[in-house]
Amino acid sequence: MTGRADRRTLPVGDYPEATEGEDRQFVTALARGLSVLRAFQPGDGVLGNGDIAERTGLPKPTVSRLTHTLTRLGYLTHAERLGKYRLGPGVLSLGYSLLANMDIRKIARPYMQELANASGLSLALGSRDRLNMVYLEHARDVSSVTLRLDIGSHIPIATTAMGRAFLAAIPENERAYLMSAMAERAGAAWPPMAKGVERALRQVAETGFCTSFGEWQHDVNAVGVPLQSMDGATVMALNCSGPAFLHKPEKLEAEWGPRLVNVARTIEKEMQNGFAAQGPW
Numbered sequence: 197m198t199g200r201a202d203r204r205t206l207p208v209g210d211y212p213e214a215t216e217g218e219d220r221q222f223v224t225a226l227a228r229g230l231s232v233l234r235a236f237q238p239g240d241g242v243l244g245n246g247d248i249a250e251r252t253g254l255p256k257p258t259v260s261r262l263t264h265t266l267t268r269l270g271y272l273t274h275a276e277r278l279g280k281y282r283l284g285p286g287v288l289s290l291g292y293s294l295l296a297n298m299d300i301r302k303i304a305r306p307y308m309q310e311l312a313n314a315s316g317l318s319l320a321l322g323s324r325d326r327l328n329m330v331y332l333e334h335a336r337d338v339s340s341v342t343l344r345l346d347i348g349s350h351i352p353i354a355t356t357a358m359g360r361a362f363l364a365a366i367p368e369n370e371r372a373y374l375m376s377a378m379a380e381r382a383g384a385a386w387p388p389m390a391k392g393v394e395r396a397l398r399q400v401a402e403t404g405f406c407t408s409f410g411e412w413q414h415d416v417n418a419v420g421v422p423l424q425s426m427d428g429a430t431v432m433a434l435n436c437s438g439p440a441f442l443h444k445p446e447k448l449e450a451e452w453g454p455r456l457v458n459v460a461r462t463i464e465k466e467m468q469n470g471f472a473a474q475g476p477w
Contacts, residue, residue, distance in 0.1 A: 232248055244278075360393055
């Protein structure tokens with residue numbers, strides 16, 4: 197079975213950004229350059245300036261200048277015969293440096309793999325990237341039928357167990373901000389999503405984990421657990437998910453949800469033990 201992450205992109209204007217009057221330290225040109233890089237999604241291959249302009253909401257002349265600059269810097273590669281661009285090695289080096297320096301991945305991986313082997317579910321560790329969650333680490337039982345989402349995959353916040361677990365652990369004002377942005381994005385589809393989030397908040401408060409049974413994709417069931425640094429400044433989330441025809445809600449709630457909570461608490465404890473020597477995540 198395969199699963200597709202939500203690959204829709206939003207124009208830059210759909211993400212409230214600081215204006216010069218609000219924050220004089222905010223560099224709009226840099227933000228626009230990064231939005232060009234974010235326009236590339238897994239499986240895209242190459243994109244033209246028109247494609248990027250459509251995805252980011254930026255004027256095409258602005259995009260042309262940005263893609264030229266990013267190509268000169270090595271973050272994009274220009275396919276001259278096609279007149280289009282692909283991500284360059286510079287982006288890969290940045291991402292690799294980030295992942296290589298995240299100790300939490302090294303600590304979490306063996307515990308995630310142990311539970312994946314025991315359950316036949318796919319496990320993932322993720323963090324927020326705008327209005328999505330991005331996978332930072334994953335584990336699966338090689339003999340099982342699981343979702344084929346890899347490191348770097350994006351999934352929505354509001355309808356997934358991982359995203360809902362993340363929402364349950366962040367401060368109320370940050371959650372309200374994200375809920376407002378997601379409501380604007382979802383439009384008429386938002387009310388049932390909001391109910392799912394509210395239910396998840398209660399579930400995490402009562403059991404430590406939350407659920408998403410067929411609410412992201414109709415054939416996927418999952419449970420999620422928040423993961424926090426010792427000082428509470430960094431919030432991530434774990435999930436375990438699998439095909440609905442194999443992994444029923446009753447089993448996930450009775451066994452794998454509580455097991456995932458134990459995994460999260462174990463990871464947090466190990467991170468706390470190393471906090472003094474290595475600093476926060």
